[in-house]
Amino acid sequence: MLNSLWLHTAYPKDQYPKLDDDLRCDVCIVGGGLSGLTTAYLLAKEGKDVILLEKDSILGGASGNTTGKLTAQHDLVYAKLIKQFGEANAKIYYDVNEEAIAFGRSIAVNDELKDADSILFSQTEQGTEQLQQEMAAYKTLRMPGELGKNSELPIHTEATLTLKNESQIHPVRFGQHLAKLAVEAGARIFEHSDVTLMDLKKKLLSVNSAHEVHFNELVLCTHYPIEALRGLQFMKLLVTRSYVVSAEATMALQGQYISVDSPKRSIRTAQFDGKTHFLLVGEGHQAGVESETNVHYKTLHSEIDKIYNLSNVTHAWSAQDPQTPDLVPYAGSISSSIPYVYLSTGFRKWGMTNSIVSAHIIADQILGRVNRASGLYAPDRTGFGSFLLQAMKTTGLVLVEFTGGHLTRTDAPICTHMGCRTRWNEADETWDCPCHGSRFRKDGSVLEGPATKPLNLD
Numbered sequence: 001m002l003n004s005l006w007l008h009t010a011y012p013k014d015q016y017p018k019l020d021d022d023l024r025c026d027v028c029i030v031g032g033g034l035s036g037l038t039t040a041y042l043l044a045k046e047g048k049d050v051i052l053l054e055k056d057s058i059l060g061g062a063s064g065n066t067t068g069k070l071t072a073q074h075d076l077v078y079a080k081l082i083k084q085f086g087e088a089n090a091k092i093y094y095d096v097n098e099e100a101i102a103f104g105r106s107i108a109v110n111d112e113l114k115d116a117d118s119i120l121f122s123q124t125e126q127g128t129e130q131l132q133q134e135m136a137a138y139k140t141l142r143m144p145g146e147l148g149k150n151s152e153l154p155i156h157t158e159a160t161l162t163l164k165n166e167s168q169i170h171p172v173r174f175g176q177h178l179a180k181l182a183v184e185a186g187a188r189i190f191e192h193s194d195v196t197l198m199d200l201k202k203k204l205l206s207v208n209s210a211h212e213v214h215f216n217e218l219v220l221c222t223h224y225p226i227e228a229l230r231g232l233q234f235m236k237l238l239v240t241r242s243y244v245v246s247a248e249a250t251m252a253l254q255g256q257y258i259s260v261d262s263p264k265r266s267i268r269t270a271q272f273d274g275k276t277h278f279l280l281v282g283e284g285h286q287a288g289v290e291s292e293t294n295v296h297y298k299t300l301h302s303e304i305d306k307i308y309n310l311s312n313v314t315h316a317w318s319a320q321d322p323q324t325p326d327l328v329p330y331a332g333s334i335s336s337s338i339p340y341v342y343l344s345t346g347f348r349k350w351g352m353t354n355s356i357v358s359a360h361i362i363a364d365q366i367l368g369r370v371n372r373a374s375g376l377y378a379p380d381r382t383g384f385g386s387f388l389l390q391a392m393k394t395t396g397l398v399l400v401e402f403t404g405g406h407l408t409r410t411d412a413p414i415c416t417h418m419g420c421r422t423r424w425n426e427a428d429e430t431w432d433c434p435c436h437g438s439r440f441r442k443d444g445s446v447l448e449g450p451a452t453k454p455l456n457l458d
């Protein structure tokens, strides 16, 4: 049961080899999620010699465990972006995310993508006020939003804010298709090829501690930046985890929904192979802080049964995503001291369009082209202002864990990234780190970074 609907209904798997030689390339991309695959495709089709290294199987990370809404409606964000970055930048954010949808439409075939309206809904007076403020931001940015009242959901809604004609994808089939296009354009993809060490000065990577890849430019699309970069971004990313249950349904929804009140819920249906699936997503919390995670699945099971009257739950899974303090991802060259190293992360659970946006920024930088979103998404930006204060409050726990984790709490193993105490996640049967979101399998091997070394379970 604990398996993603998307991974379970993927196309028959294309076999990509494990790296078994020392190689050289123009651009090495680490990570085979949507972010890495899009970057590989964009650069290969421009004639760059591209290698993509994936430690497990492509699309097995967040991209295979997402909700798959390909939309520029990223929860309540535009009023905040105008306040933090000004109108012009907020408009750039909207425009480039809309362009990412257009990119998706230009690639997708068959059931990989479907158009759908994106709808925010409120269930309280306070939520409705927030929707009104967001609508005002839509107007300022000339976004085609519409305030309304009723929805097709069998729950009470006070108000809705609709962004029409967005889309949703089967993220794994879409990503598999993208991988094929990248390979057809000349990219070389290697699976089960774990980057265990990076020497940024010598421009080489060690893969599976056995082979080397020499590169001119390096793009890190590992979701959370892997260990060797810990001095750069780790304190400016907060990781949150959410849970998904999916049941067979008889009717598809016209829209895809997200609530603005608590408890947060994201809802969509998906139709492919003649079947309809209903996805209910929520129960988010900071990654790695909870052991008794079964309760989250139970809550969603109960809701999908009682509220949506769907008893045939076929899949349940959970996943996490990092977010930056100011809500905008980090994409582009990391710093002027290592201009040939690029990073793509911090999508705040809106990485379907944002990974495409990030890939375009990075590809344009490598190809020497101007990209109007480069400044907004720059990884080395400063000026987080009140956002950083808020983030520090939220991540106060990180500091507690980091300084006190060795001494107290449990006898759980110590994370190999920065020495925080991990927690046993009873539903997923993993060791999860509350500090930066690393996750380890029962046997101690790394499931998700930033850690790259296994746990010591002795």
Ligand SMILES: Cc1cc2nc3c(=O)[nH]c(=O)nc-3n(C[C@H](O)[C@H](O)[C@H](O)COP(=O)(O)OP(=O)(O)OC[C@H]3O[C@@H](n4cnc5c(N)ncnc54)[C@H](O)[C@@H]3O)c2cc1C
Residues within 6 Å of the ligand: 030, 031, 032, 033, 034, 035, 036, 053, 054, 055, 056, 057, 058, 059, 060, 061, 062, 063, 064, 065, 066, 067, 068, 069, 070, 071, 193, 194, 195, 196, 221, 222, 223, 226, 241, 242, 243, 244, 281, 318, 319, 320, 321, 344, 345, 347, 348, 349, 350, 351, 352, 353, 354, 355, 449, 452
């Ligand atoms: C529950 C949930 C729901 C979401 N819903 C939506 C949604 O509806 N719409 C939306 O826009 N976004 C959504 N998101 C966010 C979106 O899924 C992610 O932001 C996006 O998939 C991230 O893509 P990525 O390529 O950066 O990371 P990933 O897909 O995680 O890919 C990173 C890859 O890097 C590999 N890797 C890591 N370390 C190494 C290494 N050392 N060597 C080699 N490979 C390595 C990993 O194995 C992995 O395959 C959701 C996220 C969650 C958690």
